[in-house]
Amino acid sequence: MKTKIPLTRLWVHEARHQEAATNAIGRVLNAGKFVLGSEVEAFEREFSAFLGLSSGVGVGSGTDAITLGLMAGGIQTGDEVLVPAFAPSATASAIIATGATPVLVDITPDFGLDLAQARALLTARTRAVVVVHLFGGVDDMTPILGVAKAHNLWVVEDCAHAHGVRYWEKETQKWRMAGTMGDVGAFSFYPTKNLGGIGDGGFCCSMAAPVLERLRRLRQYGWRERDNSTQVGRNSRLDEIQAAILRCALKDLDHRNDQRRALARAYLEAFSSAKIAVPMLLPSLQTHCHHVFHQFVVRVAAREQLRRVLDDHGVEYGIHYPRALSQQSAFKAYTGGRPFPVAERTAAEVLSLPMHPYLSEHEIHYIVSALSDLHA
Numbered sequence: 001m002k003t004k005i006p007l008t009r010l011w012v013h014e015a016r017h018q019e020a021a022t023n024a025i026g027r028v029l030n031a032g033k034f035v036l037g038s039e040v041e042a043f044e045r046e047f048s049a050f051l052g053l054s055s056g057v058g059v060g061s062g063t064d065a066i067t068l069g070l071m072a073g074g075i076q077t078g079d080e081v082l083v084p085a086f087a088p089s090a091t092a093s094a095i096i097a098t099g100a101t102p103v104l105v106d107i108t109p110d111f112g113l114d115l116a117q118a119r120a121l122l123t124a125r126t127r128a129v130v131v132v133h134l135f136g137g138v139d140d141m142t143p144i145l146g147v148a149k150a151h152n153l154w155v156v157e158d159c160a161h162a163h164g165v166r167y168w169e170k171e172t173q174k175w176r177m178a179g180t181m182g183d184v185g186a187f188s189f190y191p192t193k194n195l196g197g198i199g200d201g202g203f204c205c206s207m208a209a210p211v212l213e214r215l216r217r218l219r220q221y222g223w224r225e226r227d228n229s230t231q232v233g234r235n236s237r238l239d240e241i242q243a244a245i246l247r248c249a250l251k252d253l254d255h256r257n258d259q260r261r262a263l264a265r266a267y268l269e270a271f272s273s274a275k276i277a278v279p280m281l282l283p284s285l286q287t288h289c290h291h292v293f294h295q296f297v298v299r300v301a302a303r304e305q306l307r308r309v310l311d312d313h314g315v316e317y318g319i320h321y322p323r324a325l326s327q328q329s330a331f332k333a334y335t336g337g338r339p340f341p342v343a344e345r346t347a348a349e350v351l352s353l354p355m356h357p358y359l360s361e362h363e364i365h366y367i368v369s370a371l372s373d374l375h376a
């Protein structure tokens, strides 16, 4: 059946944004500086301000943002880095690119790092943890930061799904933006993200000026100034066209995030009055988190049945992620032979329903009523 409802729709596809996007590209063409020019500088300032920070560093991708974020903490070959076993392969690959060894940790049923297991896996070589804020939520950072502080771990927050998510910090009674709690926040601007460009892009933020300085060097050959490398770096720079486009997208990121939250509420309301024959776990509106619903992820043991019904009704869906890291041959070496029951069960059960700011309540009702066709 022809797709009636797509999984996602990008802001740049909206007619009213296309003129601004085209003008942004034109501006770069006219300026003629294509790498690390005024658009990247302006975007770094503007996105940092959005996060409540004074500065940040545009890089080539979200994967690179994690790698560079770890390198900025001196993470290297021989070090161990804790990472949840239910995460995209990008996160594990980013750790391996530093030369360090990822140590897979099972997750909690709400996609968080299983901190008890993480503690048990600490060794003299454990130097860092990558916390992955999945689907528009945020992991419970206070206890994670407590363990990190006690064991001197470098904390990188993988914020590829977390542009604008806020975490309620009970101790200070303050909301804190995802990406600003660990040592480095690592963002992706892949087109489908809540803040997405028209190609690859990424960003590292930090509260610490020396860390930002290191990140700036690391993204460009380790140069302190041109042709003077004071450390071994990479080539991973956000390009001017992406930065110019992202400046347009950033303007109404808050509004688009609000739309996603409102649509998530509409889903939950529609589900509350629907009769669905198979047990289904819906996303919870966690109290510690001001969610931005990058994805609307349901969990269901009868996933194949759900897929068939959605296919029959022309509703596109995603599976994020069909395999835990422990189930992929590239990462088997990092399991230490341990089982990952929660991560692997999660991979077998998750399904992402359509979620984007331009979805209508009518479409949500269509999707939820389609699911009422499921049979026990």
Ligand SMILES: Cc1ncc(COP(=O)(O)O)c(C=O)c1O
Residues within 6 Å of the ligand: 061, 062, 063, 064, 088, 090, 091, 132, 158, 160, 161, 187, 188, 189, 190, 200, 201, 202
């Ligand atoms: C949670 C998470 N981390 C990291 C990445 C990697 O980002 P990028 O594709 O920009 O390299 C992704 C990409 O989809 C992601 O979803």
